[in-house]
Amino acid sequence: MAGKGDKLDRILEELKKLDVLDKKFDSLNTKIETLTATTTTLRTDVTANTTDINNLRAEFESFKQTSQTETRQLKTAFNNREQQLRSTTIRVFNMPVVGGESIDNYKALANRVYERLLRPALVAAKAAGDLGVIPQQATIIEACYRVFQQREPEPGAPPAPVVVRLSSRQFKFSVMKYRKAAASPSEADRETGGKRLIVVEDLTPPAHKLLKELQADSRVEKVWTINGQVHYVLTGTAGYKKVKNIFDPIDSFLPPPAAPAPV
Secondary structure (H helix, E strand, C coil), rough: CCCHHHHHHHHHHHHHHHHHHHHHHHHHHHHHHHHHHHHHHHHHHHHHCCCCCCCCHHHHHHHHHHHHHHHHHHHHHHHHHHHHCCCCEEEEEEECCCCCCCCCCCCHHHHHHHHHHHHHHHHHHHHCCCCCCCCHHHHEEEEEECCCCCCCCCCCCCCCCCCEEEHHHHHHHHHHHCCCHHCCHHHHHCCCHCCCCCCCCCCCHHHHHHHHHHHHCCEEEEEEECCCCCEEECCCCEEECCCCCCCCCHHCCCCCCCCCCCC
16 A cells, blocks of 8 residues: 555656646746747837838938939029129230239229220220220229239239129120120230230139030030020030030030040
8 A cells, every 4th residue: 555655646746747847838838929929019110110211211312302402403593693793794814914003003904904905895896886885994894803813923924814894784795796806915915925815704613613624525626605604516516505504514414425446
């Protein structure tokens, strides 16, 4: 009987151990279910966060594009306004420095510009029927000065350009159209090393930068401006084109560069 009792005790002991193990398995299952639920929640949160990030990225790209467009529009409007303020202004290169010329006294320079450039051009305009009466200096020149130079020019360097603001666009048009009548240096200018006058429109910095880039590009045969608008002729063609926006890179409207010839 004692042997049977011991065996029964061992069986009961084993059953207790199984019961303990069963409880541990139940606890593990509960933890696994909890972890599974947590993982599912985290996966949902990650998916939601990824969607939010993608939405934010799309919004940022949209804002960036809109901002770039608005900035470009503002820059264009500002440039157009600035160019409009220069609509009666020209720049004259190679105008020799005259005696008595100074920052405080522009009359000597204005007299020289009128006699050397403006009057001959206006005489030609009148002879061609584009102008009725040749205006006097006081009625055509509103301002006349040399471009400020930060350092002393080197010996033999050309004189600083002269900025001349005229009293009307019509006078500017006549001077620009007939400037060749006064472009050649006079005898007095030759004696002082004067060169042929170069007369151009007074451009805004962006327009001037674009003009220089086109002049240096082999794809462009000729380039000029009319009222601040940049026009050009492609090499090997006859018709001219007009730049739509001066902030466009030149490669966006010029044809691709020609491929190098095979060796």
